[in-house]
Amino acid sequence: MAKVYYNAEANENFFNNKKVAVIGYGSQGHAHAQNLRDSGVEVIIGIRKGKSFDKAVEDGFNVYTVKEAAEQADVIMNLLPDETQPKVYQEEIKPVLRAGQALMFAHGFNVHFNQIVPPADVDVLLVAPKGPGHLVRRTYEQGAGVPALFAIYQDVTGEARELALAYARGIGSLRAGGLETTFQEETETDLFGEQAVLCGGLTALVKAGFETLTEAGYQPEVAYFECLHELKLIIDLMYEGGMENMRYSISDTAQWGDFVSGPRVVTETTKEAMKAILKDIQDGEFAKGWILENQANRPVFNAINNRENQHQIEVVGRELRKMMPFVKPQQKEKEVVAVAKN
Numbered sequence: 613m614a615k616v617y618y619n620a621e622a623n624e625n626f627f628n629n630k631k632v633a634v635i636g637y638g639s640q641g642h643a644h645a646q647n648l649r650d651s652g653v654e655v656i657i658g659i660r661k662g663k664s665f666d667k668a669v670e671d672g673f674n675v676y677t678v679k680e681a682a683e684q685a686d687v688i689m690n691l692l693p694d695e696t697q698p699k700v701y702q703e704e705i706k707p708v709l710r711a712g713q714a715l716m717f718a719h720g721f722n723v724h725f726n727q728i729v730p731p732a733d734v735d736v737l738l739v740a741p742k743g744p745g746h747l748v749r750r751t752y753e754q755g756a757g758v759p760a761l762f763a764i765y766q767d768v769t770g771e772a773r774e775l776a777l778a779y780a781r782g783i784g785s786l787r788a789g790g791l792e793t794t795f796q797e798e799t800e801t802d803l804f805g806e807q808a809v810l811c812g813g814l815t816a817l818v819k820a821g822f823e824t825l826t827e828a829g830y831q832p833e834v835a836y837f838e839c840l841h842e843l844k845l846i847i848d849l850m851y852e853g854g855m856e857n858m859r860y861s862i863s864d865t866a867q868w869g870d871f872v873s874g875p876r877v878v879t880e881t882t883k884e885a886m887k888a889i890l891k892d893i894q895d896g897e898f899a900k901g902w903i904l905e906n907q908a909n910r911p912v913f914n915a916i917n918n919r920e921n922q923h924q925i926e927v928v929g930r931e932l933r934k935m936m937p938f939v940k941p942q943q944k945e946k947e948v949v950a951v952a953k954n
């Protein structure tokens with residue numbers, strides 16, 4: 613089994629007399645910054661003027677431009693969106709990078725696909741939480757954490773590994789476990805996971821189930837509860853104790869249906885499609901498409917996003933959730949609804 617690192621294996625004093633600049637204050641940025649601060653690390657924020665800037669100030673941080681923050685920090689954690697990182701790096705980080713500083717990422721995309729080529733005299737590493745930023749913060753506050761991968765791309769100071777572990781500890785990830793990897797493995801597995809299983813695979817599965825029921829004449833509200841709402845309850849059981857634990861809790865009828873019908877939905881053809889997705893990731897085809905889509909100002913991304921937000925499962929879900937005050941939107945929902953109405 614791979615070695616898994618926990619709090620005891622990280623140097624809790626590593627950040628004494630060191631300053632961390634968290635660049636970006638979005639999903640991961642706010643979580644890293646607040647968790648590190650609560651772990652006793654001196655954190656400053658580098659961000660453009662706007663919503664995140666105001667939020668970081670409101671949360672009590674010293675907030676600077678990206679350039680100013682990068683200049684005064686020992687460790688620079690790059691938490692801008694992947695697609696904006698190369699330009700901001702070229703214009704605001706690279707000009708002030710000093711030998712011996714550490715340049716960090718939470719995803720290897722730009723380094724692995726050569727969109728950012730760091731100079732040879734800085735440490736380059738990643739600490740990539742395996743979970744959404746808002747959960748990185750929420751679980752930390754609950755005394756738990758989200759597991760993380762860490763990888764060293766360049767170690768000029770001889771301290772990069774110690775930094776990676778101390779950083780992962782500071783954001784709470786070593787409460788759950790840290791695994792060493794490479795930039796290549798983190799990038800390719802992360803892209804594959806989000807496309808084929810966690811986000812793309814899951815939403816496609818849920819929509820197909822919902823559409824199958826509603827097209828057969830069943831009530832959309834019933835289909836919503838069956839295919840989306842209950843998913844969290846089922847996933848919670850898998851999160852807590854694997855598929856075995858979920859199957860222990862469901863009826864034997866459901867378990868038999870799971871065994872005989874699951875493989876009819878996810879077939880060898882599905883696996884072939886997954887292999888094709890993985891190949892596109894490995895040979896850079898997916899990265900190329902995403903970079904070009906951003907250069908063209910995201911026409912396809914925006915069109916699909918609007919269409920998805922208006923899908924019947926989303927419209928019905930918004931109404932049903934209003935009657936479940938315990939299912940509170942914790943972050944984005946208001947903005948998503950506003951976009952869907954436009």
Ligand SMILES: NC(=O)C1=CN([C@@H]2O[C@H](COP(=O)(O)OP(=O)(O)OC[C@H]3O[C@@H](n4cnc5c(N)ncnc54)[C@H](OP(=O)(O)O)[C@@H]3O)[C@@H](O)[C@H]2O)C=CC1
Nearest residue numbers: 636637638639640660662663664691692693718719744745
């Ligand atoms: N989202 C997640 O949970 C995960 C993300 N990651 C990785 O973490 C990194 C950050 O992603 P994520 O947290 O989703 O990013 P978000 O989109 O949530 O946040 C991006 C932040 O960067 C700011 N920003 C955007 N453009 C600029 C710019 N040109 N100059 C200065 N600031 C800017 C935004 O500010 P503003 O409000 O002004 O737009 C915002 O604060 C990525 O590498 C991603 O792959 C890794 C694991 C999980």
Ligand SMILES: CC[C@](O)(C(C)=O)C(=O)O
Nearest residue numbers: 742743744745802806810
């Ligand atoms: C699953 C999506 C993710 O990879 C993540 C939250 O880990 C991301 O890029 O947001």
Ligand SMILES: [Mg+2]
Nearest residue numbers: 742743802806
């Ligand atoms: Mg991920």
Ligand SMILES: [Mg+2]
Nearest residue numbers: 719802803806
């Ligand atoms: Mg990802």
